[in-house]
Amino acid sequence: MPKPRRILVCVTGLSPQVVTETLYALAVKQGWVPDHICLITTAEGAKRVRLSLLSEDPGWFARLLKDYQLPPIRFGLDDIRVLTDAQGKELSDIRTPQDNERAADFIVTTLRELSADPDSQLHVSIAGGRKTMGFYLGYALSLFGRPQDRLSHVLVSEPFESSWNFFYPTPYSKVIELNDKTLADTQDAEITLASIPFVSLRHGMPDQLMQGAVGFAGAVAAINRSLAPPELIIDLEAKRIRAAGSIIPLPPVELALLSVFARRALNGLPACAAPSKEVPDSPWAVWFMLEYDQIRPERGDEDATRRSLAKGMDGDYFSLHKSRLHAKLKKRLGPAAEAYLINNGRRRPYRYSLGLPPSSISYRKLAVADTQAVSEHTTLSSTDRSPS
Incomplete structure (x- = not known):
């Protein structure tokens, strides 16, 4: 070498x-x-x-x-x-x-x-x-x-x-x-x-902070957020979440999928099986659309999603969007993302859940005060609306 x-x-x-x-x-x-x-x-x-x-x-x-x-x-x-x-x-x-x-x-x-x-x-x-x-x-x-x-x-x-x-x-x-x-x-x-x-502490640094021009205070804040108790706030209408102190915009499908599991955790429901591969699952599509309908995606995206799930959600659709959700969380949060991932229990038969306790999950509009701990890379829209 x-x-x-x-x-x-x-x-x-x-x-x-x-x-x-x-x-x-x-x-x-x-x-x-x-x-x-x-x-x-x-x-x-x-x-x-x-x-x-x-x-x-x-x-x-x-x-x-x-x-x-x-x-x-x-x-x-x-x-x-x-x-x-x-x-x-x-x-x-x-x-x-x-x-x-x-x-x-x-x-x-x-x-x-x-x-x-x-x-x-x-x-x-x-x-x-x-x-x-x-x-x-x-x-x-x-x-x-x-x-x-x-x-x-x-x-x-x-x-x-x-x-x-x-x-x-x-x-x-x-x-x-x-x-x-x-x-x-x-x-x-x-x-x-x-x-x-x-x-x-390098392992606790999000990728964006490792690669971007973030100063001393921003880097220390990122580490402190990664070590703090996990907290997930979901703002469905604004299409964003706050996790580990960072505001993260999410596409409607990934946000709806995360919300399915957050809602189950809030209600104390047990881990559940994913839809079977290549076999449309109607109950799964219903769970998903209950969350998706609150997000108000763009009309074209909404129509495409409804067509994809008209007969139910299959395992390929579930796995694809779970992977995309995880990739976005890991890119923004680094190792701190682990608490916010949908885990499979690590043994077969896999059953999926969000491991956060109910006390760490809430649904509400993310106000200006919620952005104070956000990293220097995060920009919030001034046109966010209050949830209905």
Whole structure:
């Protein structure tokens, strides 16, 4: 198997040394050599990295590679991602609540992008930058991190910690002046990489949030909704439901099928058999049309549905629209969709039901207040009518 593309992700502020210190701990002490370094920083942080690490002199990044005979590692000006404000202007520092929000969204977007490649392996360091930057980076890895990804913090021994002249332990004697004007030999420095376990929440993220440009708050809200107790609200006339906090429009046939099982669950009825394959079932068609008639679909759709079920509903029709319903719920809700699926009991003879308790199901018009927890991808129509 080919080796996964290794990416070191760092945040820095006024201390560019974090990059070389972390790289030394990973590549020299642990043998994990990245192929690429991605740096998230402020405008001032980018300037310091450019002057101290990527310049010809002192050029500490190139020096580290040469001193320890490391292979080429991609890290240049194009790999420095600078935080920006709402107008696209680079931030020199993070000082306001708005700056914090922008930093959080920027970091989440970066981690989502870097983790989208299944052949990549991320090592994320939270050692640099403001504390909020490190927190957001660690949290973003919890949201999007995979089993192969790692999180760490680098620790530097005294008296080298926070020294402006120290960048990594050299394999030879090099005397530097410390911040308190005393002298020390960089050959004596010790660097330790503290591994930080993280809880991966990636499996709870809906597909839309994994692929779209959703910010930090939206991603956290999606996780919270997926972990909350299930609640299903059905608005038949508006042709939509609220499930796991998300408003989901549904086609009339899929909505009617879901409503059949929601109504049975509300009334405490047991699981039921699906219609037989290629054998029209008249009672099933009656159950279905009782819900369908409340939805008011478009005339053409309504006529086509009535013709299809004129002799009853067969198993193929049932299976087709159950699959379409499940696909829509899974796409919007991710793993949180499981509570809202029509399950078959998982053993033969299959009997189908909606596993929600009656207290979790209701029928009503979805008002504006119901949309407050909806993800940034959801747009509601202003022409929704009240149910009759």
